[in-house]
Amino acid sequence: MIERVQTVITGPHHQHVVDTMIPVAKPIIGDAEVEAVRQVLQSGMLAEGKVAREFEKEFAEYVGTRYATVTSNGTTALSTALEALGLQPGDEVITTPFTFIASTNTIAMLGGVPVFVDIDPDTYNINPDLIEAAITERTKGIMPVHIFGMPCDMKRIMEIAENHDLFVIEDACQAHGATIDGKHVGSFGDVGCFSFYATKNMMTGEGGMITTNNEEVLERAMSIKNHGRGRQGGYSHFRIGYNNRMMDLIAAIGRVQLQRMPEVVRARREHAEQYNKFFADYDEVRPQVALPGHKSGYHVYAPRLFSESVSRDEMIERLRAAGIGSRTVYALPCHKQHTYLNIKEWRWARFVEYPDYSALHLPNAEDVGARHFEIPVHPGVSDSDVGHILSTLKEILSG
Ligand SMILES: Cc1ncc(COP(=O)(O)O)c(C=O)c1O
Known part of the structure; x- marks a missing residue:
């Protein structure tokens, strides 16, 4: 497997990974x-x-x-x-x-x-x-x-x-x-x-x-x-x-940018369909599901991992080592963030009664938080990138 060189540029709440890395996000500016x-x-x-x-x-x-x-x-x-x-x-x-x-x-x-x-x-x-x-x-x-x-x-x-x-x-x-x-x-x-x-x-x-x-x-x-x-x-x-x-x-x-939307959404859906088709052969990976009649704009493509042989964090690490941008998005759901655990410090707490967020257990949010991993789905992902992503996933999932 080819090891790719990574350069990471950190933004306020995202990372751009450039050079030979396939980034998780890439704005189109023409x-x-x-x-x-x-x-x-x-x-x-x-x-x-x-x-x-x-x-x-x-x-x-x-x-x-x-x-x-x-x-x-x-x-x-x-x-x-x-x-x-x-x-x-x-x-x-x-x-x-x-x-x-x-x-x-x-x-x-x-x-x-x-x-x-x-x-x-x-x-x-x-x-x-x-x-x-x-x-x-x-x-x-x-x-x-x-x-x-x-x-x-x-x-x-x-x-x-x-x-x-x-x-x-x-x-x-x-x-x-x-x-x-x-x-x-x-x-x-x-x-x-x-x-x-x-x-x-x-x-x-x-x-x-x-x-x-x-x-x-x-x-x-x-x-x-x-x-x-x-x-x-x-x-x-x-x-x-x-x-x-x-x-x-x-x-x-x-x-x-609005004029670009039909093409942007078409490309995102096409990539997502390729990934969904690929993961259909793997019980241990379950993509986000669309209800009947619902179509995602696929801002993020992040399936859940149920594998016994590879952990979620290992999956992300191995994808990155292969030059594929991958990360968790909401590993920590809102009710687990310090913001809500410390809500008594917020100015409105003098006037407003808040629930005890620390007592909240929301098992599905916590489980998806622990299992998901993002892979690049944006229009800048080329056919050969998709090929590389799928063959890398195949290699990781087969052992
Ligand atoms: C679900 C959701 N809500 C709200 C926001 C806030 O948007 P902005 O970053 O433009 O303030 C974002 C964006 O980052 C978001 O993803």
Whole structure:
């Protein structure tokens, strides 16, 4: 086996591995992105304005909602949307522990209480069968997260929400291009939130978007993200707000990236299908499962390992030694993070009652956390890379 040379560049929450390593993520930046940025720079109008409005229109059309509005990143999309939906201190929001911590932190930032419900071990997403038992009189909403780009069971979740008068905020930060019966995620709940972080299916470096069909929620979100201003802008302010805006300079990149989406999603699905087909012959490797009619955008491809001869960590080590980017993503689910174990130190703990997160045992989230390993699935993975990945896996799994 050929040993590959590795160069690792560390970002805020990811690693780029370059040279002969096949990286787990690789943004596509072409002449079109450079030209779009150049045009905004030359216009002299860099802050949120005309280009952002165009990006919003195009993104809403792509997702299939009436409205969309840009934000500075996925975290501010979620926090702005939660505030626009009326989340108050002490309100509970039911969500998944198997996610990037920004999802649940946005609830806690506003004084809300994240209520963790275990996942389905096959889809890696919140288990709808467990949601109703977690509802109390303080529950205000549900935040399903389409993890790794795999759609949650939105039909069941929306039914539960309607029966209990709860809002639904879809965290679609990893799920650009993911669909249920041909309909894009981010269009099922009251609100959808997307991230355009540098490694996402479509990216602007940092960036975010809120999608909704509710005009009132849109108006509130646009005001909250812009210092509490009204539509007319200027120096009249109506509520406490923030600066969660996106620069036109950034929106210009987003518009180009959006055009790339059909090809990006096609390539990701093609790679994922090749991997799924390969793993079908191995009982000890089980990929994330799509429910009928559900299609992942495959932001991340991370199967679970049940092998008795090779440990998960050994698997990752051996893939890396062969020049294949591999890692765990949420080895530590949110309820096991110090953030929640030490929640009494958070400023809202003086006013809000939190559950004892340290007493939580969510076996499926913990098990998927312990078993998954990521392999590269992005469009930059060539046919020969796929060949190398599959032959390396074959070698590792056969002994
Ligand atoms: C599931 C999920 N939620 C929220 C976020 C936050 O997005 P951002 O990093 O753009 O703030 C991310 C992205 O990293 C994410 O993956």
